[in-house]
Amino acid sequence: MLEEDLIHNIVWNVSRKDFKFLVPSSKIKADINPFSVEERDRIIEAFPTNKFAQRYKNNSHSQYYPAIIFWFFTGCITGELLGLRWRDITEKYVIFNQNRIKTNQGEIVKKGLKRQESRSFPINVQLQKILNDLERSKDSDYIFRDRKGKPLILNSLIKAWTRVLGGLELSYRRPYQCRHTFISLCLNSRKLSPAEVAKLVGTSPAMIYKHYLGTSGNTEVPIL
Numbered sequence: 001m002l003e004e005d006l007i008h009n010i011v012w013n014v015s016r017k018d019f020k021f022l023v024p025s026s027k028i029k030a031d032i033n034p035f036s037v038e039e040r041d042r043i044i045e046a047f048p049t050n051k052f053a054q055r056y057k058n059n060s061h062s063q064y065y066p067a068i069i070f071w072f073f074t075g076c077i078t079g080e081l082l083g084l085r086w087r088d089i090t091e092k093y094v095i096f097n098q099n100r101i102k103t104n105q106g107e108i109v110k111k112g113l114k115r116q117e118s119r120s121f122p123i124n125v126q127l128q129k130i131l132n133d134l135e136r137s138k139d140s141d142y143i144f145r146d147r148k149g150k151p152l153i154l155n156s157l158i159k160a161w162t163r164v165l166g167g168l169e170l171s172y173r174r175p176y177q178c179r180h181t182f183i184s185l186c187l188n189s190r191k192l193s194p195a196e197v198a199k200l201v202g203t204s205p206a207m208i209y210k211h212y213l214g215t216s217g218n219t220e221v222p223i224l
Contacts, residue, residue, distance in 0.1 A: 121200065
């Protein structure tokens with residue numbers, strides 16, 4: 001269904017400093033458990049069908065399909081996904097420039113990103129199709145919304161995500177694995193260097209080397 005050509009052109013990383021605790025490096029790497037291409041595509045294909053919705057209408061999961069497919073093919077951070085607006089889409093780039101996050105004080109929008117003020121993610125043919133298929137609301141500039149047209153809430157998405165993965169009989173992994181999957185597939189393609197992948201997803205080459213290399217596939221012994 002979906003090919004990997006996006007790589008030719010880019011946890012819930014809400015700054016954990018906001019919550020006054022740090023996650024050990026070993027725990028971060030242990031949590032990186034990307035989906036295979038087949039698993040990714042099964043998840044993407046299941047979301048718009050409502051196949052695993054419970055009997056009541058308000059438990060449908062098709063409304064989360066746009067966010068899920070976008071997440072898998074951009075590898076963005078959760079807050080960037082939730083905070084993305086139509087004004088941030090140009091002809092050639094998706095401009096990530098804010099995080100919409102939930103804290104103990106409630107939901108806030110933080111201007112700028114963790115490592116930079118903004119990040120430009122190239123739009124290729126595949127991502128352009130994803131964006132073209134999205135419905136634009138007259139009442140909200142936020143791209144990803146719930147059935148009522150309100151900005152998407154992460155907790156609601158997680159509930160739908162859990163139902164879909166359970167229905168597909170996939171081992172549970174949190175939605176942030178969409179980001180890990182994108183990064184891992186880019187690295188596996190060997191068409192982008194770790195530094196180029198880091199630039200696309202807004203992290204450092206050191207983080208890519210430390211947390212992703214060695215988790216992105218089987219290690220092969222080179223012919224010397």
